[in-house]
Amino acid sequence: MEYIVNKNAQMGTGCHKIHTKECKNGPKKENRIELKECMCPLEAEKKAKKYFTIVNGCKYCCKSNCL
Template sequence: MPNYIVNKNAQANGDHEVHETTCAHGPDFWNRQDLGWHADCKSAVRAARVYYSQSNGCYYCSKPCHTS
């Protein structure tokens, strides 16, 4: 079960990206909101939406939850 985080800074389209903590494309430490351990990215994105309603999975580490 991976540990997930969400980027506090939105992308240009307004999405806050959800990453596994080991992702090389994740945000800097001070721009992370910890989401804890989740069985999959879908659960992590749901948790991120508590903080940011427009949340999305990372293309690289959470591809099943990534939307264009």
């Protein structure tokens, strides 16, 4: 699965949301940073943390499944 992270933080929480590329709740193309192919949401989260301090998986597409 390919993942992306929102360049823009959420209002209030300052959190950058991680989504799969297919997620309908994901940000617009110009607001995405490509995280490329990841085994699971946790791997995507690690990659996203290189860009942003506070990241969080989308509750629709990033239900953790590799713990």
